[in-house]
Amino acid sequence: MTGAFPVLKTEGFILRELTDEDLVDISSIWGSSKVTERMSSGPLAYEDSVQMLYVLKSLWDNDAGIRWGVEMDGRLIGTCGFNNINKGLRRSELGYELDYEFWGRGYMRRALRPALDYGFNIMRFERVETFLNLDNDRSAGLLLKLGFQLEGTLRDYARTPKGLIDQNCFSLLKRDWQDLQQSWVK
Secondary structure (H helix, E strand, O other), X not given: OOOOOOOEEEOOEEEEEOOHHHHHHHHHHXXXXXXXXXXXXXXXXXXXXXXXXXXXXXXXXXXXXXXXXEEEOOEEEEXXXXXXXXXXOOEEEEEEXXXXXXXXXXXXXXXXXXXXXXXXXOOOOOEEEEEEEOOOHHHHHHHHHOOOEEEEEEEEEEEEOOEEEEEEEEEEEHHHHHHHHHHHHO
């Protein structure tokens, strides 16, 4: 992408560029079996976290997406952002994870709102989609609260260490996002 990496501030959080200094926090998050049990990858070893951090940091420079570090009180507690961008169709895939210690407090919902707003209004997406393992009820609930709709189940869609699994596809359209934002203002 062109220009400086965008920093977003909202309700006690800063969404900022990931740095090498985040490696300890990020490897703790991605290494947690609680955090990764419903992700396709499973827990990451420290070396794999180094590689994943590099990949996420390079998204912006390679015009392939953006991944923010979610910071609260000076501590990195998760990440969120967009990848698999299709500029011609103006759509992207949303990804996120949060340190288990902070689950159930509405933090990711508050972090994703400005990220989605940036995606729809600055990156000009018309559609944002994400894919979840069928048993990821917490994340499904988060997406529904943000206005996403369940589109259906994709059979044998993701490869995991245990083999192929089905995943649910959720999507949010720009027009739905705009309607939802107007309802929040009222």
